[in-house]
Amino acid sequence: MLATVVREEWGRLTSLLLARFRRLDLVEDALGDAVETAARRWARDGTPDNPVAWLHTAARRRVLDRLRAESMAQRKVPLLVVEAERKEGSPVLADPGDLVEDDLLRLVLMCTHPALDPAAASALALRLVLGVSTADIARLFLVPEPTMAARVTRAKRKIVTAGIPFAVPSSDVLPDRLDALAQTAYLAFTAGYAPGSGPDALRTGLAGEAIRLVRVVLGLRPEEPVLVALLALMLLQHSRRDARVDGDGAIVLLPDQDRSRWHRDEIAEGVALASSPALTGPLTVQAAGYAVQARIAVEHATAPTAEATRWDRIVARYDDLVALSPTPSARLARAVAVAEAHGPREGLAALAGLDDDLAHSHRLPSVRAELLARAGDVEAADAAYALAIDRCGNDAERALLRARRAALHFPPT
Amino acid sequence: MRYVVLIAYEPGHWDGADEAVRQEYFDAHHAFEEYVQQHGRRLSSGALSDADLATTIRRDGSSDVVTDGPFVELTEQIGGYYDVELPDLDAAIAAAKLLPRAYTLEIRSVVGVEGYESL
Numbered sequence: 001m002l003a004t005v006v007r008e009e010w011g012r013l014t015s016l017l018l019a020r021f022r023r024l025d026l027v028e029d030a031l032g033d034a035v036e037t038a039a040r041r042w043a044r045d046g047t048p049d050n051p052v053a054w055l056h057t058a059a060r061r062r063v064l065d066r067l068r069a070e071s072m073a074q075r076k077v078p079l080l081v082v083e084a085e086r087k088e089g090s091p092v093l094a095d096p097g098d099l100v101e102d103d104l105l106r107l108v109l110m111c112t113h114p115a116l117d118p119a120a121a122s123a124l125a126l127r128l129v130l131g132v133s134t135a136d137i138a139r140l141f142l143v144p145e146p147t148m149a150a151r152v153t154r155a156k157r158k159i160v161t162a163g164i165p166f167a168v169p170s171s172d173v174l175p176d177r178l179d180a181l182a183q184t185a186y187l188a189f190t191a192g193y194a195p196g197s198g199p200d201a202l203r204t205g206l207a208g209e210a211i212r213l214v215r216v217v218l219g220l221r222p223e224e225p226v227l228v229a230l231l232a233l234m235l236l237q238h239s240r241r242d243a244r245v246d247g248d249g250a251i252v253l254l255p256d257q258d259r260s261r262w263h264r265d266e267i268a269e270g271v272a273l274a275s276s277p278a279l280t281g282p283l284t285v286q287a288a289g290y291a292v293q294a295r296i297a298v299e300h301a302t303a304p305t306a307e308a309t310r311w312d313r314i315v316a317r318y319d320d321l322v323a324l325s326p327t328p329s330a331r332l333a334r335a336v337a338v339a340e341a342h343g344p345r346e347g348l349a350a351l352a353g354l355d356d357d358l359a360h361s362h363r364l365p366s367v368r369a370e371l372l373a374r375a376g377d378v379e380a381a382d383a384a385y386a387l388a389i390d391r392c393g394n395d396a397e398r399a400l401l402r403a404r405r406a407a408l409h410f411p412p413t
Numbered sequence: 414m415r416y417v418v419l420i421a422y423e424p425g426h427w428d429g430a431d432e433a434v435r436q437e438y439f440d441a442h443h444a445f446e447e448y449v450q451q452h453g454r455r456l457s458s459g460a461l462s463d464a465d466l467a468t469t470i471r472r473d474g475s476s477d478v479v480t481d482g483p484f485v486e487l488t489e490q491i492g493g494y495y496d497v498e499l500p501d502l503d504a505a506i507a508a509a510k511l512l513p514r515a516y517t518l519e520i521r522s523v524v525g526v527e528g529y530e531s532l
Binding site: 076078081113115161162163164165167169173 | 414416500501502503505506507520522524525
């Protein structure tokens with residue numbers, strides 16, 4: 001029960017306490033203490049009628065105690081900058097509607113402010129909005145806990161010292177800020193989905209938390225195109241998580257995946273979101289990029305078998321994506337689609353010009369190796385696999401590349 | 414909040430600017446100042462002499478070494494600054510965006526030093 005309340009209400013509680021006390025340093029500790037006390041008391045006395053209000057009251061008392069102790073020591077601490085009209089009122093939990101929800105939006109926008117380091121911003125959002133513990137965040141991002149704790153502390157110090165406001169910005173800046181928010185969430189998502197190094201192929205927990213972050217904000221602004229498109233993309237990619245690794249933790253590529261293990265409910269939601277009316281109006285470049293990628297994911301998710309994939313349509317969507325933002329990764333993915341639609345020689349031709357932009361990536365030589373193998377050029381494929389294995393920093397991916405290279409010479413019969 | 418907006422630019426840029434370009438710069442600075450006036454106040458500001466005309470004092474052991482030139486040689490130099498009061502970082506960013514596009518801008522908040530009282 002307590003775990004559920006913490007999980008669902010942490011961000012709302014944090015934002016309420018921040019709006020009232022403007023003390024980023026005290027609020028998080030006070031809420032942590034309140035949860036600890038609750039764990040003891042609720043086990044003994046039973047869960048209170050209104051668990052959220054209970055936690056809010058306990059945390060508020062905690063902050064007040066600390067403030068009293070500070071005022072006796074005459075310590076002056078810089079306060080969080082809060083919008084002028086909010087300084088007067090002291091919102092209470094009973095406040096229905098906008099006030100409370102706006103506080104949660106203020107909190108998310110503050111955590112994902114572009115003046116913060118993006119990696120620290122996503123960690124901070126997981127901590128303050130979703131209530132994920134610093135130990136868990138460290139595990140999810142594959143860094144030691146003290147490193148993550150220092151990163152989060154530094155981000156909080158930057159917020160207070162630089163005057164990053166606990167505020168919803170004016171309407172001319174808001175779209176940029178929502179883009180930054182989406183980018184932060186997607187950064188966390190991709191870190192979980194395809195980590196560059198380490199023994200685990202996937203850390204789906206991190207991807208799941210990133211989805212939860214987007215859902216929280218989408219709950220506040222349900223029509224926001226960049227969030228609708230991003231959630232569609234995330235759900236469609238995430239739906240394949242159980243099929244992406246086999247029993248031994250090895251990566252399974254899309255055509256070889258057991259499609260019965262895909263999460264159909266998530267695919268259905270992703271497909272619906274990808275064709276949402278919210279995405280028909282004018283979009284920012286970023287929102288349009290997520291929307292196109294989501295539509296590509298829809299093609300994969302709705303193909304009954306790998307062979308039935310409509311690669312012609314996927315190539316057309318990649319053309320849209322490259323036109324929108326010709327990033328190396330988009331061009332590489334387009335080349336793969338071209339190879340599927342028109343054959344390996346066409347795909348190899350589409351790789352032209354990528355070597356300079358992807359001089360350190362293992363993905364380019366790994367795609368080239370695969371296409372060369374399909375085209376029957378075993379020797380060149382072998383050399384390309386060797387380069388890919390050399391550049392690859394992820395254990396599970398490297399194992400897959402080695403297996404593919406070995407299969408060149410001893411094809412499975 | 415009190416902020417110092419540091420203006421970095423490429424030395425020589427200004428000397429090569431014609432009348433029309435200079436007017437654009439002046440207009441941009443006026444737009445910045447107007448924004449600051451509306452949302453806060455300007456405490457001080459100034460254009461700085463070129464960095465190659467700077468004088469640097471280094472404390473080397475017990476002696477102070479005075480030399481010609483800036484701390485560090487960079488392609489971009491601090492060419493000026495604004496010291497302003499604005500509500501928050503978002504306002505400081507909005508104001509700084511009004512300055513000429515040739516500038517790179519660094520925003521620093523001014524902080525108190527615990528225990529130090531200015532005379």
